[in-house]
Structures are given as C-alpha cells and as structure tokens.
Amino acid sequence: MIKIAVDAMGGDFAPEEIVKGVEAARDRYDDLTFLLFGTENQVKPLIQNMDRLTLIGTTEEIEMGEEPVKAMKNKPNSSLVRAAQAVKDGQADAFFSAGNTGAILAASIFIIGRIRGVERPALASAFPCFGGGHDEFVFMDLGANAENKPSHLYQYGILGSFYAESVMGIKNPRVRLLNNGGEEDKGDEVHKAAHQLMKDTDAFNFLGNVESREIMDGTADVVVADGFSGNATLKAIEGTALTMMDQLKQSIKGSGIRGMLGALLLKPALRSLKHKLDFNENGGAVVLGVKAPVVKTHGSAKANAVANSMGQIKRMVQENLVGKTTDFIKENAEQLKVKKSSK
Template sequence: MKIAIDAMGGDFAPDEIVKGVEEARDRYEGLEFLLFGTEEKVKPLIQNMDRLTLVPTTEEIEMGEEPVKAMKEKPNSSMVQAATAVKNGEADAFFSAGNTGAILASAIFIVGRIRGVERPALATAFPSFGGKNDEFVFMDLGANAENKPSHLYQYGILGSFYAENIMGISNPRVRLLNNGGEEDKGDEVHKAVHQLMKDTDAFNFLGNVEAREIMEGTADVVVADGFSGNATLKAIEGTALTMLDQLKQSIKAAGLRGLLGALLLKPAFKSLKHKLDFQENGGAVVLGVKAPVVKTHGSAKAKAVANSMGQIERMVQENLVGKTADFIKENAEKMKVKKNAK
C-alpha cells in the first residue's frame, strides 16, 4: 500500500512531515511512502530510506495562495505531483497538511470526483462526551465556504455512510448544525436543507443542533456548511486547548495540595487530553473523491502525521472509496434533490 505525501505542506513542513512519515513507517509494516518535495530540504531530514521514495519537486503551494490558481500555475508543486501520483495509479492515497482549498481542488480536479457527488467535503471523527459512541462524524469542515441545500443534503448521506462503514455505527443519527433547534431557524439555505432532510428516507434525520450541543452525544453525524463547520471546529479546539492550559496553571498555583490532587487525577486528565488534542488523532477525510485523500491540521506535528497514516491504511483496507462509489450508484435517486431546492 503506497501513500503519496505532500512533504512541503503545513506550518512545520518538511521537518515534522518527514518525522511523522518515518514514525508511521516503523509503526505500520504494510505501508510504503512516496515523499514529494524539494530535494535539498527533504533529503537531509530522512534517517532511513526503507519503504520510502523521495520524488523531487521544484514548487510549493503556500497557505495563503488562491487554491485553483496555485494548482494550475504550479504543476510541479509537491501537492499537485502527489495528487497526480494517485490519479496515475502510482499510489493508493494522498496526504497533505497544506492549503485546504488547494487540497480540495487537487482532490476534485486531479484525483477526481465520484460520479453523483455534487461537492466533496471534509469530514472528521469528532469527540463525543455523551451517548453510546465516543465519536461522531462532523462535516463540512471548510472545504466549501458556500453551499447549496443539495450539497448539505448529500453530506447527510455521505456522513451516514462513513459513520456506518468506518466507525461501525448502526443507523446513525443525523443532525443539521444551525442557530436554533426549531426547523424554521437559520437562513434560507438552512431552512431549505432542513425540509430536504426532514422529508427523506435516505438517512435518519433528527433535526437541528446548536454548536454548544454537538459534543453531547445527541448525533452520530453533524452536517454543516463549510464556513460554519470550520468556525465551530476552530472555536472548540481553541477553547479546549485554553481550558487545558488554564487547568494546568491553576494546579501549579495551588501549590503542593494541587499537585497531589493532580497526581491522583492524572489518568483522567490524560484520557481527556487524548480526546481533545487533534495531534492524537487522524486528519480530515475528503469524502466524495475517487481515492482516499486526507488533510491534517496545518500545525500538525509528527504524531498527528503518523496517526493519519494509520487512518489512511484503515480506509484503504476497508475499501471506503469503492464502497462509497457503489453505494452512490445504487442509491442514485436518493442522491438527487428537486431542482427548485438547489
């Protein structure tokens, strides 16, 4: 199983990307890696070439560049070349920590969109602190700043399929992220989406959910437009990191008594940190394209990169893309919505 790696994408690339790939190489015996990047920057970082091939590139797509323009104007960039390797069958999956928009553009225009999917989206398994499951599917996380009702409706189908086939959740409960629980809440797009979801038998829709409630275990799939989903994700991540840091500072300020209490609660704190720290988990998956495409956090370190490799291995082994394409083909009518609802 070969994974094409954009070694130049991310805030700490290529150092942390290479470290993470080598950690994954030592952890997962069945994986091989194609590292695409600037040779003079990447090669000195590699400790061991076992199951690792360096493919030199001469261009980089920066975080602030316009996605489609950058993809077209930099054909020899590490990101474009890694995606092209997947298109040409030289690799089974594509990974990057770089420019989110450029990753999505590369996934759609190079790797290719599954027929029947209007707009691929970024999805991730997000921690849940209530209900019977420890995680839920959250999408879209920023692949699309603007969405039509039909896009969000399809996310309900794609998210349900991912929850059931990768996370093992039977008959997943779907909710729509909105600014209130009532079905008449939100802008015209969200009102229209709610009616589409309410009237479908394509998935198990239970209504709207507010951002403050999404981690309470009331849903197995939370559907959002890309702008709201990304803003919610970053707000939760920032709050979690701030609270963990403040808790640590409060314990230190409490002196010996606080430190003793912290020692007793260390297992509980460790478990909580594991659930809230994105470095401990994999990346976001671009659902709706013809091969596994995974994007991890721009500030990801080696641990997050290595964990993403394990996530990709599981996706390939489970044939997620093939099963998704078959499901969409078999349920073509359910994927469609009335034209006046778009």
Template sequence: MKIAVDAMGGDFAPQEIVKGIELARDRYEDIEFYLFGTESKVKPLVKNWERMTLVATTEVIEMGDEPVKAMRRKKDSSLVRAANAVKSGEADALFSAGNTGALLSSAIFIVGRIKGVDRPALATALPSFDGPNDQFVFMDLGANAENKPVHLYQYGILGSFYATHVLGFDNPRVRLLNNGAEEDKGDETHKVAHQLMKSTAAFNFLGNIESRELLEGTADVVVADGFSGNAALKATEGTALMLLKQMKKAILNSGLKGKIGGALLKPAFKEIQKKLDYNEAGGAIILGVKAPVVKTHGSAKASAVANTMGQIRIMIEHNLIPDIQDYVSKHHDDLQSVKADLQNESESK
C-alpha cells in the same frame, strides 16, 4: 497500498513529515510511501529507505499562496505532483499538512469528484463524551463557504457512509447544525435541507443540533455549511484548549493543597487532554472525490502524521471510495424523488 505524501506541506515540513512517515512505515507493513519534495531537503532526513521512494520536485505551494492559482502555476510542486500520482493510479491516496485550499483544489480538479457529488466536503472526527460512541463525524469544515440544501443532503450521505464503513458505527444518527433545534429554525437553505433530510431513507436523520451540543454524544454525524462548520470547529477547539490551560493555571496558583489535589487528578486530566488532542485523531478527509485525500493540521508533528497514515490505511482497506460511489449512485434517484415530493407539496399550498 501506496500513499502519495506532500513532504513539503506543513509548518514543520519536511522534518516532522518524514519522521511521521518513518513511524508509519515501521507500524504498517503493507504500505509503500512516495515522498514528493525538494531532494536536498528531504533526502538527508530519511534514515531507512525501506518502502519509501523520493520523487524530487522543484516547487513548493506555501501556506499564503492563493490556492487555485498556485495549483495551476506550480505544476512541479510537491502537492500537485502527488495529486497527479493519485490521478494516474500510481498511488492510492494523497496526504498533505500544507495549504488547505490548494489541497482542496487539487483534490477536486486533479483527483476529481465522484459522479453525483456536487460539492466535496472536508470532514473530521471529533470527540464525543456522553454518547454510545467516543467520536462523531463533522462536515463541512470549510471546503465550501456557501452551500445549497442539496449539498447538505449529500453531506448526510457521505458522512453517514464514512461513519459506518471507517468508524464502524451501526445506523449512525445524522443531525443538521442550526441555530435552534426546531424544524423551522434557520435560513431558507437550512429549512429546505431539513425537509430533504427528514424525508429520505438514505440515512438516519434526527433533526437539528445546536453548536453547544456538539460534544454531548447526541449525534454520530453532524452536517453543516462550510462557514458555520469551520467557525464551530475552531470555537470548540479554542474553548477546549483555553479551559485546559486555565485549569492548569488555577491548580498551580492554588497553594500546596491545590497542587497535591492536582497531582492526584493528573491521570484524569491527561485522559481528557488526549481525547481532545488532534494529534491522536488523524486528519480531515475530503469526502466526495475519487480517492482518499487527507489533510492533517498544519502544525502537526510526527505522531499526528503517523496516525493519519493509519486512518488512510483503513479507508483503502475498506474499499471506501468505490463503495461511496456505488452508494451515492444508488441514492441519486431517492434524492430526485424527495425533491419532487417537496416541490409538489409546496405548489399545492
């Protein structure tokens, strides 16, 4: 397996990226890594070149760069060169911790969309606390600020397939993020999307879900428009981090007895913290493009980078992209049939 790595992308690049890749290299014996980056900055950091190759580049796409312009103008940037390596077949997958918009643009315009997918989406696995599985797939996380009903329907297919083939879930439960559980809630986009998803046999749809239920384990795949998904993700992450900080602060300010009690509960707190830590989960996947393209958090450290390499390894090993292509193609006619039925029903009213 060959993974193209944007070594210059991320808040702590290239140091933490290189450290993470070396951790992954020692952990996974069947992966080769191509590091795309500035030679003078990357080369001195590598301690062992086994199964690692440096591809020297002269430009870097910064976090503040306008995504599409940067992708088109900075042809010799580490990200664009890595994306082109995937497009040409020199590498099997693309990884970056850098500019999310530029990575999305590179994935769509360079790596290319899967036929039958109108809008690729950004997906990640979030913790699930009370359900049969310990995590769930959440998408779209901001690849598309606005979506049509058909896009949300396609996300149900893509997310369900990822949950089955990578996470190993059996008949994953798919739900639609909305501002109420009732079928008639939401704007016209979500009402139509609900009907499309309700009427399909392509996945196991169980109806709407509210954002307060996200971590309760009532869904294995949660579909959202990009704006709502991104807002819900950041609100959930921020709330979880703040609660952990406030609990720690309350214990430290509660006197000797409180501190003793906190010490006794420390293993339990550590377990919860680990479950909420993005460094453990890996990266966000751009589903709907012709190769695995994965984005980890901009502030990710070496452990997160290494864990993401394991995630990519599973995607390649399980033949995820070719199988998604076949699955999307197989259910294309099903979508057309559902849309026709809904149109006929609407006209008859």
C-alpha cells in the same frame, strides 16, 4: 503494500514534521510505503532512513494563502499537485497533505476526480463526544466549501451516514444540521431549505437542528454543516480545549501542595481527557466523494498527527472505503438526486 503519496512541503512545520511523521508511520506499520514529494535539498537531509521511502524532487510549493485553483494550475510541479497526480496515475493508493485546504480539495476534484453522483466533496472527520453511547461522531463539512447549496448539505447527510455506519460501525446514525437554533425555521434561507430537504427524506435518520454548543453532547452521530460554519466551529472548539487544558495546568501549579496531591490522584483521568481532546490523536479529515483516499491534517500538525493520519489511510485502503462509497452512491442514485432541483 499500500503506497501513500505525501506532500512533504505542506503545513506550518513542513517539511521537518512531515518527514518525522512519515518515518514514524513507516516504523509503526510494516505494510506502508511512501512517495515523498518535495524540494530535494530541503527534504533529503531530514530523512534518517530511506527504507520504504522514495523521494521525488519538486521545484514549487503552494503556500497557505494562495488562491487554490489558480495555484494548482500555475504550479504543476508543486509537491501538492505532483502527489495528487501520482494517485491519478496509479503510482500511489492515497494522497496526504497538511497544506492549503482549498488546493487539496481542488487537486482531489480536478486531478484525482470526483465520484459520479456527488455534487460537492466535503471534509469529514471523527470528532470526540461525551455521551450518547459513542465516543465519536462524524462532523462535515470542515472547510472544503465556504459556501454550500441546500442540496450539498442534503448529500452530506447521506455521505456522513454512510461513513458513520460503514467505518465507525454506528447503526442507523442520527443526523443533525448545525444551525443557530433548534427550531426548523432558524437560520438563513440555505439552512431552512436544507432542513426541509432532510426532514422530508427517508435516505437517513434526521433528527433536526443542533447548536454548536451541543454537538459534543452525544445527541448526534453525524453533524452536517456548511464549510464556513463547520471550520469556524472546529477551530473554536480546538482553541477552547487547548486554553482550558492550559488553564487547568496553571491552576494546579498555583494551588500549592494540596492541589499537586489532588492532581496526582486525578492524573489518569486528566490524561484520558487530554487524549480525547487532543485532535492530533485522531489523524486528519477525509475528503469524502473522490475516487481515492485523501486525508488532510491540520496545518499546524506535528509528527504524531502525521503518523496517525497514515494509520487512518491504511485502514481506509484496507477497508476499501472509496470502493464501498462508490457502490453505495450507485445503489442510492435516486435518493441522491431526488432533491437536486432544490438548489
């Protein structure tokens, strides 16, 4: 059995949607068990069936707007901290939360622990694309670190390549650096320096810069970004996709009988497009570089996204992603350190 420690109080719709998602995952996957950490009088009434669920009462919550490290230290009995501690203590195999991103990262680093050789763990996610022979690419960092050094971005290229190859099955993945232009002299000093590090390395297949408008064209298998730019790009794409799908729906409704008939003919194609652009379908973002599987899903995630994230964690544990990552980092220690002086 795989045991997942769940922060039941994290997220905009917690604990209701978190509990619903956990129960859906429990019913979907017969080899998963869950430790739910949360305020007992809020969580317990929501649980329909205690099969393979254990509720552990907590008395504190870390809110979305709190300063991450301070909140983690000041609220040791919060659902987020207790869930991470359960993984550290060997009581669970993985940690899940939809809560405060910074607090999740802080708990991942300071409680669960960083893999030796990784300077800065990052949030990575499989992102949909439309071309290039693959349906998805790896996008990182998505907000774990608002500021990055060139050496961090360089390491993201290595970690992202490993994830793309070992988890997604992409051979010799193409890596690009998110920037405000394709030329290598574009961007601020951090991105110029990072570009040079990536250009000069044999550690991965670097193909240069990529602009945000191009990242879904299938020209890269790994897109590396600093956490601020990555998170802003992610939210811009999510918002645009939601707006366009809503506008398309409204246009069809307002186009009369011909539009409705056309929509019926296009329904399978439109459903496929909606499925691909629905970020709830893909689970959450993975914290790469820590000693246990950690998945953080969107703060506004509903039950379906939570359940899909549990399936994602199940695959990570079964495929021993953390163990393989640790071995990979040991084997490539010199490549990871080669540019360390350029910070």
